[in-house]
Amino acid sequence: MTESQYDRVARDSADVVVLGAGPAGLVLGNLLLRAGIDCVVLERAGREQLHARARAGFLVPHTARVLERHGLAEGLRKRGREHGVCEFRTDDGRFRLDYRQLGRGEQHTVYPQHDLVADLLSVYEAGGGRIRFGTEARAVSGADGPSPIVTARTDDGRPEQWRGRYVAACDGRHGAGRRSLPPNAVRHHTDHGVSWLGLLAQAPPSLDAVGYAVHPDGFAGHMARSADITRYYLQCPADATADDWSEEQIWDQLSRRLRADEYGPLRRGPIVQRGVVRLESDVLEPLRYGSLFLAGDAAALISPSAAKGANLAVLEAELLAQALTAALAHGEAAELDRYSERCLAHIWRAQEFSHWMIQLLHAPQGPAGTAQFQDRLRRSRLYALRSSRTQQDWFAENYVGI
Numbered sequence: 001m002t003e004s005q006y007d008r009v010a011r012d013s014a015d016v017v018v019l020g021a022g023p024a025g026l027v028l029g030n031l032l033l034r035a036g037i038d039c040v041v042l043e044r045a046g047r048e049q050l051h052a053r054a055r056a057g058f059l060v061p062h063t064a065r066v067l068e069r070h071g072l073a074e075g076l077r078k079r080g081r082e083h084g085v086c087e088f089r090t091d092d093g094r095f096r097l098d099y100r101q102l103g104r105g106e107q108h109t110v111y112p113q114h115d116l117v118a119d120l121l122s123v124y125e126a127g128g129g130r131i132r133f134g135t136e137a138r139a140v141s142g143a144d145g146p147s148p149i150v151t152a153r154t155d156d157g158r159p160e161q162w163r164g165r166y167v168a169a170c171d172g173r174h175g176a177g178r179r180s181l182p183p184n185a186v187r188h189h190t191d192h193g194v195s196w197l198g199l200l201a202q203a204p205p206s207l208d209a210v211g212y213a214v215h216p217d218g219f220a221g222h223m224a225r226s227a228d229i230t231r232y233y234l235q236c237p238a239d240a241t242a243d244d245w246s247e248e249q250i251w252d253q254l255s256r257r258l259r260a261d262e263y264g265p266l267r268r269g270p271i272v273q274r275g276v277v278r279l280e281s282d283v284l285e286p287l288r289y290g291s292l293f294l295a296g297d298a299a300a301l302i303s304p305s306a307a308k309g310a311n312l313a314v315l316e317a318e319l320l321a322q323a324l325t326a327a328l329a330h331g332e333a334a335e336l337d338r339y340s341e342r343c344l345a346h347i348w349r350a351q352e353f354s355h356w357m358i359q360l361l362h363a364p365q366g367p368a369g370t371a372q373f374q375d376r377l378r379r380s381r382l383y384a385l386r387s388s389r390t391q392q393d394w395f396a397e398n399y400v401g402i
């Protein structure tokens with residue numbers, strides 16, 4: 001940077017600079033604001049983009065409790081819908097698990113992530129919270145000292161610098177938080193070798209349950225989002241692109257794999273969003289590097305097979321808010337020291353269950369003999385889930401747990 005460019009850099013500061021306005025960043029921002037901690041949220045996207053990004057929908061009871069506890073659950077309470085049944089459709093027939101009656105007797109609340117983000121944003125701004133849209137964090141420097149600096153750039157190309165006492169990277173898997181980690185950061189990563197075509201259909205749900213189809217052609221999933229929007233997933237080849245299939249081919253494949261001939265037709269409608277999701281997982285260890293903390297997808301990426309990502313993001317945001325508040329308002333740093341360890345216990349539990357779900361739902365790949373063996377194991381797992389109350393209780397506890 002030349003001297004004249006340096007002079008044109010806008011400089012500002014906040015005790016906590018939060019990167020990213022997803023569920024993690026906005027829950028954190030709200031909790032800090034409420035605790036009287038000076039913070040700012042830097043968000044790469046514009047407000048409209050943020051409102052339109054449909055992703056998660058299934059929130060576990062812990063998430064609802066966190067939002068309720070901090071006065072952030074009004075939208076969820078009014079428009080969220082309780083959901084407690086899933087149905088597996090396999091070669092050996094179908095079976096339903098009413099998980100409200102199993103495990104701890106808990107259920108999901110279905111509430112689209114972009115509605116949750118809109119709620120969190122509106123409460124944050126109504127409380128006077130500072131947020132900068134169209135501002136992309138490029139790097140975090142000085143995290144090994146007491147005043148880290150976030151270098152950012154606005155949509156119209158203006159450079160900015162934000163100085164904080166702490167930086168919370170809630171900016172997802174490709175964000176500046178991850179890019180700024182020291183070389184000794186450990187990333188545990190696995191590619192599950194499976195891709196899904198993720199679809200949003202403008203069509204009412206076709207089942208009164210989450211549908212999981214285990215089919216020789218590949219997995220298909222059905223998840224209600226609202227009275228007139230349904231999320232579907234279709235396992236697709238690794239090299240597939242989102243536009244490989246026409247709408248008719250998509251509905252035909254969904255019908256075939258969900259065995260509509262046997263169990264009833266699907267309610268079709270226009271596909272309003274589609275994208276290929278590669279099922280990958282990773283975990284960063286630790287989640288703290290001096291004054292830089294990671295939360296949400298920036299801390300750990302989890303495949304959507306068990307719907308845990310947004311739920312982990314909210315859990316971590318609450319823990320981080322508590323730790324930062326203790327440090328900044330009361331001078332107690334012990335919780336910051338424990339933040340990484342506390343989150344990692346939940347993250348690894350969620351990763352294990354998500355991995356189990358992947359193995360349950362997908363035809364194994366690999367050499368013929370090994371694949372056949374794996375397929376037998378998968379059938380045995382499904383049989384245990386269908387027939388063993390103990391197994392069903394374990395499933396229910398993990399399905400809605402975090």
Ligand code: FAD
Nearest residue numbers: 020022023024044056057058137296297307308309310311
């Ligand atoms: P994000 O929601 O990704 O938010 C990060 C924010 O940071 C974004 O707004 C982004 O624009 C911003 N950003 C990125 N880089 C920068 C930068 N350099 N500077 C400033 N801002 C930046 N999870 C569930 O719990 N339940 C589900 O049912 C579920 N279903 C899913 C379905 C699909 C198809 C997908 C893809 C995911 C699903 N997930 C689900 C996962 C869930 O959506 C994510 O785990 C969740 O969004 C993570 O929240 P986050 O706040 O960490 O990150």
